[in-house]
Amino acid sequence: MNSNEVTLTEAQQMVDQWIKTIGVRYFSELTNLAILTEEVGELARIMARTYGDQSFKKSDEGKDMADEMADVLWVLICLANQTGVDLNEAFLKNIEKKTSRDKDRHQNNEKLK
DSSP states (O other), rough: OOOOOHHHHHHHHHHHHHHHHHHHHHHHHHHHHHHHHHHHHHHHHHHHHHHSOOOGGGGGGTOOOOHHHHHHHHHHHHHHHHHOOOOOHHHHHHHHHHHHTTTTTTTTTTGGO
16 A cells, blocks of 8 residues: 555544544534535535536536545544444445345346346
8 A cells, every 4th residue: 555545444543633633523423414415415416517417507616526525535434433433344344245145136137237
């Protein structure tokens, strides 16, 4: 891994350190859930205009899809930290679940061929 890459564990630690030194404290879990929804909406707006049928408005100028994705990840990491979720462990378990559950499902889906 090069110096420009971080693991999920490192990302959780980085966010926690930032919150404790610059951000003063975490917002409440419910506030962060609302912020997460807002950030997903901002990402959806860019996606709808970039890949969907809507056209860009003047107010959309300067919006960056990668930055909006990072905002979503940031707030999700905040929620994980606040609720004691190890995202690395949760992600690995989720991949295992999906692999076990869907090992033949998508291969046999005629709609995907």
